[in-house]
Amino acid sequence: MGLGRQENTLEKQIGCVKYTLFCLNIVAWMLATALFALSVWLRAEEGFSNWLTILQAQTFYIGVYILIGTSIIMMAVTFLGCLSALMENTLALLVFLGTQVFGFVAGVAGSAVLLDYSTMHSSLQPLLQRSLTYLVSTSEYSHSSYVLNMIQSNIGCCGATGPWDYWNLHQPLPNSCRDTVSGNCFFNGCVDELTWFFEGKTSWIVGVALALAMLNVVCAILSLVLVQAVKKEEDEAQTYRR
Structure with a gap:
């Protein structure tokens, strides 16, 4: 009776x-499905991808690729988990x-890499600093001027670190460095704003x-x-047969 109650428990x-x-x-x-959808959306967003290409910061996508791969594997593995259980x-x-x-190691690693290229004081900021400083120093050329105006007007920033990037080069502030309503200058640099x-x-x-x-x-x-419980159940079943 005691053995039967124990087996039942x-x-x-x-x-x-x-x-x-x-x-x-x-x-x-x-x-995993939500992670896959969000990661693919971020990778496939055309405007965002163009900005990263222009700013030469495509290394941002390393973490995204890791998370896409992890999410695909985890979506498949959940079926194994259900069946094995x-x-x-x-x-x-x-x-x-x-x-x-x-999945735990890959998810944490992918998140760490993604954060390392998307937060303040991360590896992303030196890349942005280098690209934006170059664009400001060559802003007299049409391509650099176009890119800077696009970023500054959309993000609401000025230069790499602020308007003094232009002033130090004795260049006039472009209209994209000013608020369209008040006309005041944006004092936040585009590195931090981006x-x-x-x-x-x-x-x-x-x-x-x-x-x-x-x-x-x-x-x-x-x-x-x-696993331990199933093994214990099998051992008890063998003992009972004996």
Whole structure:
């Protein structure tokens, strides 16, 4: 009787962990799909891509590519997680556990790289500083003038670090450096303004990626718990037969 009650309790525990893991995999699939959609949208946005090309800051996309690849793998892996949990297959659960560890590492790495190219005091700012300083110093040419006017009027900034970039070169301030309503000069440089602009573009993507990474940890722990419980159930079944 005692052994029967113990087996019944273990079976209920396995069922609880199994269906919890199944539901979490559905949530993980939705997060991975959202991450894929947001990352592809950011990569495919034509105007944003053109700006990065002009500013020679295409390294921004390294983190995006990592997160796109991670999201595709995680979308596929969630089906393995659901099947391995329902079938209580220890080998499949261990493989799934390994993919969750990979998903966590890749998600955190992709987020870190993306943040390193889209936040204040990051690797992005020296790239922007170099490109914008060059454009200001060659603003007498039509191409540089066109690019600067496009950035300054759309973002609401002036020069690389401020209007003194023009003043130090004894150049007149372009109209794009002034507010169209008040006529006042923009005192914020385009390096900082563009960085804040990029932060706004990437914040949601990084948030979803880190949420998925945390869910990977939870799924990995539950997979390990389920493997141990299934092995214990098999051992007890063999003992009972003897």
